[in-house]
Amino acid sequence: MICATNERRTSADAAVLVVDDEEDIRELLELTLLRMGLRSESAGTLAEARALLERGHFKLCLTDMRLPDGEGIELVREIAEKHPYLPVAVITAFGSMENAVQVLKAGAFDYLSKPVSLEQIRALVKSVFELPKAEAGARPLAASALTGESPAMLQVRSMIERLSRSQAPIHISGESGSGKERGARQIHELGPRAAGPFVAVNCGAIPENLMESEFFGYRKGAFTGADADRDGFFQAANGGTLFLDEVGDLPLTMQVKLLRAIQEKRVRRLGDTAEQAVDLRIISATHRNLKELVDQGRFRQDLFYRLNVIELHMPSLRERREDIPGLVDTLLRRLASDSGLPVPGVQPDALAALSAYSFPGNVRELENILERALALHSDGRIEVEDLHIEPDEGEESGAVDGVLRQSESLQDYLDRVEKAAILDAIEKTHGNRTAAARLLGVTFRSLRYRLERLGINE
Template identity: 70%
Template structure:
């Protein structure tokens, strides 16, 4: 069957295949045809550009090595001139550096030679299941990031671009800055939205259980494995696997994770055969991974695989203008969950929040407001109800000078604060880290308060 006949049978070319090896082009064309997709073939960079200039395709597959150039040139050409065309590169087995370079240049995904039919099907499915733009425009995702500051506008714009790719994304930022929300937004705005989003806190898994948790285990693989169980990779098949606090992974697990990402395969504990998997990897940590690489605590090769594209989440200190709007939305949510009337912030409370450094970011803001609701006597929250740590107040809001009667007020506040801390410590069994978390303050902040109030640790 000729290429013209194939197009005639399926109504027009959907895919452009660029490879100088006739047998590979033929294999890819036949595979795509079985999926109901017609294709055009090009053996050179020049032929590919000519076809792209005259036809509109929905996917481009290109080899990395071409007689008159390389696939990266085509990736860059498409990224600059046909931005809505996803392009995937075909790279030699083991040449992951080329694949990573292509992803950074704008490639949608990659396939390793010899091309796996299952992986090709998964790639095609992810491309051709993308929602029309008008459908996305009318859909409100559940994890949208709130704020109109320049920093947040830039973050949302980048997220929309990242959602169209399959490249691994590394999300950096302080604790509480919204890293998981950003990951969910990337997933929900992309072609994998209908598939699972599996979030994993790497720091919460005991080291001896990590391999079985990530890759699953067959019955009898170890003591207590009384049935087959799937791991995170299987659970996320077709969707997105979000590795939170990836910096907490021990080195042996980093090696296994690297191989699973590179080969898109894994082996369950107790299994002899490997299982192919189709997941997009997103990762995050509040730690400095570059410093961990330099200290030999994190593998450099894994860092480069995860950090193909970096998304940095701004701190709340960098978007002060968003605080009043965020506080209003959070207070609405708190009122809805508690069944109480919606509380408002007085101007002095707004000023105090805008001057506070928020080491715990948005998560701390929510905790501060929840605590203030409990302490305030009415539906208007004042600055003194917030109980903000003076050590974390910036120069924009210096401490007020002492007024007559101020000592009595401070004694009252100290008494309330001491009672809250004692109650939190009692409930946590003396665990100061847990107590700080329940109070909505950092561990450093709690330690400061204990010292200031003269409380025994």
């Protein structure tokens, strides 16, 4: 047996601190770590753990939830305060997922469920020891880096930096087009799972009868047309991050299955008798108010608390107008490069018009406006007329004057009328796109197409 009192080992050269009052669990963890080439120190109580933390510099702490002299969550909070760059993983009793949510909110890096799986231990330890070192200097800018120096964006980037060091589930809220997927990608790229896959799923775009097979995969012969084994989104994201966009659109039956997969970190393909362990991080997002959906009985409260451990809000473009000039420059350079065109200059009055516009479609709408202006401009300059926007109070409130404006084509006028009608319907139905489509007298699929074409779709 490997014990904590081995005089040849000191806390100064140990990489992992193991805290558990069960001797066989400590031995299992220590042997597993030793086979991975890592030294460890063990403690059976909170008091012993605190003493070891004072004497040594660890790179990971594994602690049980229940200890003879207190709760593991106490240790999590103390480490978060005194050793903020020390990841802590908590071992919870099987089925006590409410404890898992509590410790993640308290600052834990991740959790493991009893009985402890060696496969999960190895995956967790590997991810921790691939974490970028805090003292190594500034991290390189991620490919999905969010642009902007406004106070709102500085706060978002600071939050993303902190969130990237955790494995806690994150829910990203914000309006359509505000950059929720980009924020999720940056969390992934700055974290220990950066080398793993990032799988983005639009939950609102999957037919209900295909959801289970799309999320969890299926075995050959599971149903008519299943002519080969196929992995689902969970298997595809194994070792990385699964981004569930528009999670509020999931039907209740699928919410139950998603909750179980997240809690147990295991999935079963359709037609299979055995479950597969999956190691991934869940990030969800929606432009809708999930709490309101819970109150309406359309979203499970237990799933809400499981996904919404930490919330990140992406500000609308209206909340950070000072970022518009920088965004215009960044987006124009990329669009021009993609099209093989020189970067045009933006006239001051055109930039002023953009800064005054309400942008109901946020950054995605700005990109669409610039892409159109890039195609329509002449003499290497983008004028106000090339933008085809009217930043007046009537348009901001969704009102349409019914008059074809100067320099406005018939198609632009029709788009303006259609956009105002759609935004009005969405506002009246409190963001419920299915109800909005019904109010407009079109199919849900038709509405989704129109939202995307007009640049107001998430």
